[in-house]
Amino acid sequence: MLTAPGPVPSVTTPGPVVALDIGGTKIAGALVDAAGGILARSRRPTPAREDAETVLGAVEAVLADLAASPLWSAAGAVGIGSAGPVDAVRGTVSPVNVPGWRDFPLVERVRRLTGGRPVSLVGDGVAMTAAEHWLGAARGHDNALCLVVSTGVGGGLVLGGRLHPGPTGNAGHIGHLSVDLAGDPCACGGRGCVERLAAGPHLARHALDGGWRPGPDGDASAAAVARAAGAGHPAALAAFERAARALAAGIAATAHLVEIDVAVVGGGVAGAGEVLFAPLRRALADYATLSFARGLTVVPAATGTDAGLLxxxxxxRA
Structure with a gap:
């Protein structure tokens, strides 16, 4: 257990908080101050194919790094943004891409590791949304959808000026809206989900199926497809067009349901820039057709790779 000397500070003190960002490829941690400044950080690869305790061991290693900071004893609370689904009520996580964690009691285990500090849990899409509303491209917007488009597709909502995580911390999970009723099966058990069409691995696979081939370095990632699309490769462009239309359909459905005025898109696939955003904005005009959704704008995320931690x-601090 990573206990701190003396009593754990109150959550309401202006000291730092402990932040954990848990995904299928990495587990990151930081001590973050009240202004969003990162005071200390650590990172470990996620042993995603290992058993539950091995994955927790990587979390413990990150926390141990942070506990070595002289600021650790001032940290009053812990926030976790995790790949999902999560259950914030029960404090459990079942990340699709970490099969060893199924209904894993993450909140209780982290509470023990951090000397009894209070622990808050949200899905990674909700965490990114909180960061963008606090410090990023959704700042000043009362009604927003924020998306993470990477190895998966997640999201979160701001409604009426407040983060809307929903009862279990999963509200806004746009990646598992079905936009192709006859589409391919998704890992979630559904069919034709936004994630199944727009996430990086599926985007790259579609480009390969269309005739695109990696260069001499063998890089078959979505980033490599983006470079090829920027150079005009037809199959790469078609893969981004398909992903953009799936995202546009999901964003428009959300806008029609809850009346958002901005969609903020981040994650590795969004790093393609206008290769993604140009067809996304064009497609949005085809789907966001009701009068109250026509003014919807789509913008890149601003908090970058630290969005999950922030x-x-x-x-x-909520």
Missing amino acids: GAAAAA
């Missing part, structure tokens, strides 16, 4: 910190 959002977890915001959850800890």
Whole structure:
């Protein structure tokens, strides 16, 4: 257990909080101050194919790094943004891409590891949304959808000026809206989900199926497809067009349901820039057709790779 000397500070003190960003490829941690400044950080690869305790061991290693900071004893709470589904009521996580964690009691285990500090849990899409509303491209917007488009597709909502995580911390999970009723099966058990068409691995696979081939370095990632699309390769362009239309359909459905005025898109696939955003904005005009959705704008996320940590910190202070 990573206990701190003396009593654990109150959550309401202006000291730092502990933030954890847990995904299928990495587990990151930081001490974050009240202004969003990162005071200390650590990172470990996620042993995603290992058993539950091995994955927890990577979390413990990150926390041990942070506990070595002289600021650790001032940290009053812990926020976790995790790949999902999560259950914030029960404090459990079942990340699709970490099969060893099924209904894993993450909140209780982290509470023990951090000397009894209070722990808040949200999904990674909700965490990114909290970060963007606090410090990023959704700042000043009362009604927003924020998306993470990477190895999966997640999201979160701001409604009426407040983060809307929903009862279990999963509200806004746009990646598992079905936009192709006859589409391919998704890992979630559904069919034709936004994630199944727009996530990086599926985007790259579609480009390969269309005739695109990696260069001499063998890089078959979505980033490599983006470079090829920027150079005009037809199959790469078609893969991004398909992903953009899936995202546009999901964004428009959300706008028609809850009346958002901005969609903020982040994650690795969004790093393609206008290769993604140009067809996304064009497709949105085809789907967001009701009068109250026509003014919807789509913008890149602003908090970058620290979005998960900043959002977890915001959850800890909520």
